[in-house]
Amino acid sequence: MQRLTNKQIILGITGGIAAYKSAELTRLLKGAGADVRVVMTPSATEFITPLTLQALSGNPVHLHLLDAEAEAGMGHIELAKWADLVLIAPASANFMARLASGQGDDLLTTLCLATEAPICLAPAMNQAMWKDAGTQQNTEILKKRGIKLFGPGIGEQACGDTGPGRMLEPEEIANNTADQFETGSLTGKTVFITAGPTREPLDPVRYISNHSSGKMGYALAEAAVEAGAKVKLVSGPVNLPAPARMERVSVESAQEMLEASLQDLSLCDIFIAAAAVADYRPTAISEHKIKKGSEEIMELHLVKNPDIVATVASNSPKPFTVGFAAETKDVLEYARGKLEKKNLDLIIANDVSRSDIGFNSDENAVTVISATEAEELPQASKRQLANRLIEKIAFQYKAATSN
Ligand code: C5P
Secondary structure, eight states, rough: OGGGOEEEEEEEEESSGGGGHHHHHHHHHTTTTTEEEEOGGGGGGGGOOOHHHHHHHHSOOOSSSOOOOHHHTTTTHHHHHHOEEEEEEEEEEHHHHHHHHTTOOHHHHHHHHHOOEEEEEEEEHHHHHHHHHHHHHHHHHHTTOOOEEEEOEEEETSSSSSSEOOOOHHHHHHHHHHTTTTTTTTTOEEEEEESSBBEEETTEEEEEOOOOOOOHHHHHHHHHHHHHHHEEEEEEESSSOOOOTTTTOOOOSSSHHHHHHHTTTOOOOOOOOEOOOSSSSSSSSSSSOOOOSOOOOOOEEEEEEEOHHHHHHHHSSOOOEEEEHHHHHHHHHHHHHHHHTTSEOOOEEEEETSSSSTTTEEEEEEEOOOOSSSEEEEEEEEHHHHHHHHHHHHHHHHHHHOO
């Protein structure tokens, strides 16, 4: 079920007594880390209320094809594109017939026509309706189109009959759904990533900060999500939109970044510190704007900020901890020193004296250093490099935790 982490699932519910089991199915999919949006046919609402499914999925339930409000937000095309998988449970005989004939006469059938995501059905109907030649023919048509069928099961039915046509139990449907996705190198793992600069206020209008676009940290967060991880991105102020499928916690100062990083740290498997944290902050923040005086030289009193990654790594048990070392000379030597001093498992070193890479650039080149080895990753876009780095981190994490 871990393969459902971050996955975007549309759960279509059609009219049938098994619709009551869709509530449990929603809960299971959600519990396994999927984002679930429920689409109901009008007859499904006779069996279970949209409110129940809204409460369980945590998302509004979609009911109508031509709903001006929904089309302005998430209409049928957006929903079709949003889905990683469309699961219809229960799928009634009538719905299967409409799908097989390529109809688009309601939201759910239209969405199935419009989506490029895989479609899976969990049929549920009376045994005679299932055995009927029409239904069997429709089943064959749907299978030929690549649509997967989960079940139906055989057994006692709500109408008193016994035979094939029962909807599979929610647990089985959820497991079958998870099986449709591949396992990534970080499936089921929780990764915290710090990114961007911090701002240390002097007064209400001024602050001390570092150069940092946040691009490397954000690229790592996206690569970790793609590898199947649940990601918390603790971000300083940057000009980047909140990435999809992860939690972004926006912070300003190093103190705030530390607090957000330590929150729920026991859930964190891998901690990656890509933020450019200000080493010092003003000893006091002036309540009012500091006025320009007649003196030529102004003295600022600064106090050292907490080292976030070192604080994380001092925890017991600590997550697999990865830091960055941005250096202008003797890059490998300084990086090795930091690896040891901060008790890190890996450090990613980059040479920031070069103007073509690092800081605000879209490209970077790094060396990945552990206690025993160093490997250079050549210059590439931050996104490509992030994919390679996440694979390296996942590999080293597994090696470290398998002992
Ligand atoms: O000591 P230096 O700032 O060069 O170390 C860089 C690494 O330590 C980066 O991974 C950075 O995110 C992290 N760091 C931190 N908290 C600080 C300073 C640096 O987490 N106060």
